[in-house]
Structure formats: C-alpha cells, structure tokens
Amino acid sequence: MQKTENYLHVIRKKKGTLLFVLIDSENSAGHSASTLAKEAEKSGASAILVGGSSATDQLTMTETVSSIKKAVKIPVILFPGNVTGVVPGADAILFSSLLNSDNPYFISQAQALGAPSVLRFGLEPLPTAYIIIGEGTTVWHVGSVRTIPFDKPSLAVMYALSAQFMGMRFVYLEAGSGAKSNVKPEMVAAVRKLFKGFLIVGGGIRSPETAEEIAKAGADAIVIGTFIEKGGSFKTISDIVKAIQSVRK
Ligand SMILES: CC(C)=CCC/C(C)=C/CC/C(C)=C/CC/C(C)=C/COP(=O)(O)OP(=O)(O)O
Ligand SMILES: O=P(O)(O)OC[C@@H](O)CO
Numbered sequence: 001m002q003k004t005e006n007y008l009h010v011i012r013k014k015k016g017t018l019l020f021v022l023i024d025s026e027n028s029a030g031h032s033a034s035t036l037a038k039e040a041e042k043s044g045a046s047a048i049l050v051g052g053s054s055a056t057d058q059l060t061m062t063e064t065v066s067s068i069k070k071a072v073k074i075p076v077i078l079f080p081g082n083v084t085g086v087v088p089g090a091d092a093i094l095f096s097s098l099l100n101s102d103n104p105y106f107i108s109q110a111q112a113l114g115a116p117s118v119l120r121f122g123l124e125p126l127p128t129a130y131i132i133i134g135e136g137t138t139v140w141h142v143g144s145v146r147t148i149p150f151d152k153p154s155l156a157v158m159y160a161l162s163a164q165f166m167g168m169r170f171v172y173l174e175a176g177s178g179a180k181s182n183v184k185p186e187m188v189a190a191v192r193k194l195f196k197g198f199l200i201v202g203g204g205i206r207s208p209e210t211a212e213e214i215a216k217a218g219a220d221a222i223v224i225g226t227f228i229e230k231g232g233s234f235k236t237i238s239d240i241v242k243a244i245q246s247v248r249k
C-alpha cells in the first residue's frame with residue numbers, strides 16, 4: 001500500500017469517518033481554490049479532491065493543483081472526469097472506472113489513455129469503482145450512466161461486490177454533484193455490509209444531520225463540493241466534521 005492510501009486508513013482509524021472536500025478547478029481557479037482548501041483543512045477535512053465532470057482545461061487544473069498543494073498539508077487527490085483530469089503535482093488520483101456506464105470509454109478506455117500519464121507524473125493510483133446513483137446530474141449525463149434508482153440498494157451492492165472481486169480497493173457511491181437527493185443511508189449500509197474496502201459517499205450532502213446518517217451507515221469518507229462552491233459557511237463544515245468524526249468503525 002502506498003503513502004496516501006495508507007494515510008487514509010490510518011487517519012480513518014484515528015478520527016472516525018473522514019471528510020473530503022471537492023474543489024472544481026473550473027469554478028474556483030487559482031487563488032480562491034487555495035483559500036477554500038486552506039479553510040477546508042482548518043475545518044477538519046482530511047483530503048482535497050480536485051476535478052469536475054466538465055473540467056477539461058488542463059492548464060487551469062495544473063495551476064489549481066499547484067496552488068492548493070502549496071496551501072495545505074493534507075493530501076491533494078485528483079478526481080478526473082476524463083483523461084484531461086490527469087495532471088502533475090497531486091499526491092494521488094482516484095483511478096476510477098464508472099462501473100454502471102453504458103459507454104466503455106468511461107469503464108476502461110479513458111483509463112488506458114490516462115494510465116501512462118499517471119505513471120509519468122508519479123501519481124499514486126487509488127483503484128476506485130465509481131458507481132453513480134439516481135439521474136439528471138451532470139456526471140450522470142456525461143458518463144452515459146445506466147441508472148441505479150435510489151431505492152434499489154441491491155443493485156449498488158452487485159456493483160460494489162464485483163468491484164471487490166476485481167481487486168478495487170475503493171468504492172465511491174455518487175449521487176452527482178449538486179444532486180437534489182443524497183445516496184440513502186439504507187444503500188450505504190447494504191454496500192458496507194459486503195464491501196471490505198474504503199467506502200466513499202458523495203453528492204447532495206449539505207448538513208451535519210445527513211452526513212452523520214451516512215457515516216453511521218458505514219461510509220469511510222463523505223465528499224462535499226457544491227455546498228462550499230456556493231459559499232456555504234465553514235462553521236457548518238466544522239459541524240459536519242464533528243458529527244462524522246464521532247462515528248468509528
Ligand atoms: C481514470 C481516468 C483517467 C479517467 C476517469 C474517467 C471516468 C471514469 C469518468 C467518469 C465520468 C465522469 C464525468 C466523472 C466526473 C467526476 C467528477 C469530477 C464529478 C464532480 O464534478 P461535477 O461537479 O459533477 O462537474 P461539473 O461541475 O462539471 O458539473
Ligand atoms: O457537490 P456535491 O453535491 O457536494 O457532491 C460532491 C461529489 O460527490 C460530487 O462528485
């Protein structure tokens with residue numbers, strides 16, 4: 001196990017459920033991204049994810065990663081929506097396959113095209129099954145997703161199990177950025193019961209109450225992006241961290 005993955009497991013044991021803050025290089029480029037990342041770190045975030053479904057400008061991505069790296073000590077992890085999301089300077093990358101896509105590009109082709117750059121840039125790949133729940137979000141549209149309804153936990157479990165059998169050590173249950181509805185705790189619990197790796201849950205989470213429910217259902221980390229992008233308070237982010245940190249394995 002390499003450095004970032006090891007750090008995530010160690011800190012998960014120590015701190016309870018973790019918060020990852022997603023910064024979209026398109027919406028918060030340069031200075032504001034580093035300020036947001038610093039505030040997120042002060043509020044208790046354990047990692048910064050950088051990416052976006054439609055973030056295709058590599059220069060902006062590279063500059064954003066570099067400014068965030070200078071501002072924080074916590075790991076900076078790329079969250080690519082395409083090969084263009086593979087840029088130098090980050091600690092690691094969610095090397096994800098969108099398992100419930102109908103388009104092979106998002107399952108294996110983007111990965112093949114991006115892999116040589118991951119190696120060249122020395123990025124630590126975190127092998128991730130990306131599973132999108134619900135519909136109508138940007139990522140659902142861009143990723144040609146075969147929809148898993150929010151009330152069908154057994155479908156999410158099937159994909160998570162298959163991910164495990166293929167050797168993926170991370171599962172990311174995603175409702176989509178800015179989703180009206182978050183992934184339900186029942187679905188998180190059903191996946192948690194069988195999936196043995198690191199379980200990330202995101203999309204539409206904006207309150208300490210929801211975050212706590214998802215943490216209690218068994219998430220190892222939750223992701224928050226839109227709330228911060230829209231100027232939500234870091235006091236709430238601290239409250240979210242407090243609520244989920246009390247939840248231990
Ligand atoms: C591993 C490599 C090289 C590529 C992965 C390619 C895959 C699997 C893409 C999945 C489909 C996809 C579009 C993922 C985007 C994930 C992401 C960063 C979401 C957050 O961004 P949003 O906020 O939804 O984007 P917008 O701000 O553009 O709406
Ligand atoms: O923007 P939000 O809704 O917080 O979602 C975060 C993340 O799961 C999106 O990829």
Ligand SMILES: [Mg+2]
Binds near residue numbers: 024225
């Ligand atoms: Mg976005």
